Amino acid sequence: MYRSGRGAYGLHETLADVTGLLQSDGCIAYESYIKKHDVERVSCLVHIRRRFFAGRSNHWELAELAFKAIQYLYRTEALCRDNSYTSEQRLRVRNWVARPAYDGLLEWVIYQQRNNLSKGNIGTALGYAKTTCRVCAIT
DSSP states (O other): OOOSSOOHHHHHHHHTTOOEEEEOOOOTHHHHHHHHTTEEEEOOHHHHHHHHHHHTTTOHHHHHHHHHHHHHHHHHHHHHHHTTOOHHHHHHHIIIIIHHHHHHHHHHHHHHHHHOOOOSHHHHHHHHHHHHTSSOTTO
16 A cells, blocks of 8 residues: 555554564664564664664775675675575574674664764764664564
């Protein structure tokens, strides 16, 4: 269903009573939906990576570190895809390889966000990643 705009009303109408994990960008309208439904928001690495891409303008080194961690996670998925792993095999690889990397990325983001007072693009990227990385969609 197409709906113009990104307001909370349309979101509530479109998702109705969806429960479980909800992967989304950081749009504030999702917060009101999450509060009223049995939903847990999970992050999207593409959206996080996009913010760090913009963050290169004022802190290239931090952005590159985030890129390397995200690239590692992408390579893990490519390994599973290229080897035609079953869903059970993918889950094992994700739990054994990707989850520790993702958790490490989140810890790094929290540390950097706490210690980087930048209001520029890198500060925005760190804040966004910290907010949306609460739950990992690896399972």
